[in-house]
Amino acid sequence: MTERLYYEDAYLWEFDGKVVAEKTEKDGRWIALDRSAFYPTSGGQPYDTGTLSRNGQIAEVTDVEADREGYVWHRVNLEIPVGSEVHGCIDGERRTDHMEQHGGEHMLAGAIWEKLGGTTIGLHLGKEDSSIDVSMPDGRTHLTEEEIRMLEETVNARIRLDAPIRCWFPGEEELAALPLRKKPTVTEHVRIVAMGDFEMVACGGTHPASTGRIGQIKVISALPSRGKIRITFVCGGRAERMFRLYMQCAHKAGNVLSCPVEKLASNAGELKARLADAERRVNRYETERILEAIRQNEDAESLKGITLSVTMLEETDAKPAAEAVSRYIQEDGRALLLSVGERLTFARSRDVDIDMNELIRRVGRGGGRPDLASGAGIPQCAEVARKILMTEGKNRAWRKKI
Ligand SMILES: [Zn+2]
Numbered sequence: 332m333t334e335r336l337y338y339e340d341a342y343l344w345e346f347d348g349k350v351v352a353e354k355t356e357k358d359g360r361w362i363a364l365d366r367s368a369f370y371p372t373s374g375g376q377p378y379d380t381g382t383l384s385r386n387g388q389i390a391e392v393t394d395v396e397a398d399r400e401g402y403v404w405h406r407v408n409l410e411i412p413v414g415s416e417v418h419g420c421i422d423g424e425r426r427t428d429h430m431e432q433h434g435g436e437h438m439l440a441g442a443i444w445e446k447l448g449g450t451t452i453g454l455h456l457g458k459e460d461s462s463i464d465v466s467m468p469d470g471r472t473h474l475t476e477e478e479i480r481m482l483e484e485t486v487n488a489r490i491r492l493d494a495p496i497r498c499w500f501p502g503e504e505e506l507a508a509l510p511l512r513k514k515p516t517v518t519e520h521v522r523i524v525a526m527g528d529f530e531m532v533a534c535g536g537t538h539p540a541s542t543g544r545i546g547q548i549k550v551i552s553a554l555p556s557r558g559k560i561r562i563t564f565v566c567g568g569r570a571e572r573m574f575r576l577y578m579q580c581a582h583k584a585g586n587v588l589s590c591p592v593e594k595l596a597s598n599a600g601e602l603k604a605r606l607a608d609a610e611r612r613v614n615r616y617e618t619e620r621i622l623e624a625i626r627q628n629e630d631a632e633s634l635k636g637i638t639l640s641v642t643m644l645e646e647t648d649a650k651p652a653a654e655a656v657s658r659y660i661q662e663d664g665r666a667l668l669l670s671v672g673e674r675l676t677f678a679r680s681r682d683v684d685i686d687m688n689e690l691i692r693r694v695g696r697g698g699g700r701p702d703l704a705s706g707a708g709i710p711q712c713a714e715v716a717r718k719i720l721m722t723e724g725k726n727r728a729w730r731k732k733i
Pocket residue numbers: 433437524534535536537538
């Protein structure tokens with residue numbers, strides 16, 4: 332069994348130990364030590380990284396796991412034989428970040444339990460942010476904005492109090508009398524963490540020395556998740572970096588919109604409304620322009636009884652083109668072979684007996700209904716379709732009774 336040095340001192344970045352076992356797995360070489368300050372992945376907190384050195388050789392520690400016998404295994408990139416004395420160095424920055432997030436999670440879970448009666452089920456400590464899943468006594472899956480603010484303010488006020496955080500292994504009698512937030516999941520060697528008077532629960536993780544060293548908490552979201560509420564948050568240095576990033580984005584957006592940050596939402600809303608209005612006007616104008624072009628290309632002679640328009644236009648928005656087509660075929664006796672860039676639209680009024688779906692499939696890619704089909708093809712496809720109609724439609728009547 333490995334002596335876990337982080338239990339006594341969560342800020343112990345360097346230590347000496349001895350290799351007591353080794354094994355080779357698919358993912359690499361692993362060694363177990365008699366004592367280690369490396370934290371193995373457990374309880375939602377990721378493993379530590381760092382180095383183990385021996386006789387001037389330095390091995391990278393890229394993963395750490397604990398086994399059922401209580402040994403802590405370190406994945407290393409060098410062969411270190413059993414019996415070797417090694418010097419370990421932990422990546423303190425990574426561990427400090429983990430402790431800030433993990434400590435903040437305890438404080439948040441404690442506050443939700445105390446203020447709202449919510450039970451925290453699981454913790455996920457991610458690379459960007461962390462989350463807890465909370466089950467509410469009334470089964471609801473959301474929190475109000477006021478509740479989120481209250482929780483955040485409560486936790487931050489308690490962080491500022493800089494209350495001591497203590498971890499210990501109580502005896503059976505003492506354990507039974509402790510006011511724990513929830514029942515321990517293990518029965519032996521139960522380790523307790525107490526954060527001031529705000530949080531007390533069983534936990535084998537690493538914790539800051541006092542609440543002040545969590546720095547701060549910022550709740551990012553509280554969303555429904557499988558009947559529970561998933562609360563996503565950041566703490567400590569991550570909260571500071573996130574605030575800086577948000578401020579930079581807000582200032583840049585403010586510069587673009589020439590307004591102070593607090594007016595961003597209203598100015599962006601106003602701009603969006605003006606843009607929608609401008610788009611409506613442009614679309615109206617564009618619809619008229621396309622309709623005009625279609626009419627200019629009308630041919631009432633080639634096909635007996637109907638007016639055919641073969642129109643080729645440069646690329647333009649799909650919306651006004653669709654509107655122009657729809658308006659054109661409302662008039663009786665009309666057939667239209669339209670290409671806009673590489674978009675084809677073949678359409679006809681309801682009294683004309685041409686299967687546009689079939690026709691578009693013969694000259695390009697696409698399909699649709701007998702009266703309105705669309706697809707893709709080079710602009711000349713419309714001209715080819717006209718020739719097909721003229722060749723195959725000699726002497727036939729194009730109008731049908733409706
Ligand atoms: Zn913990």
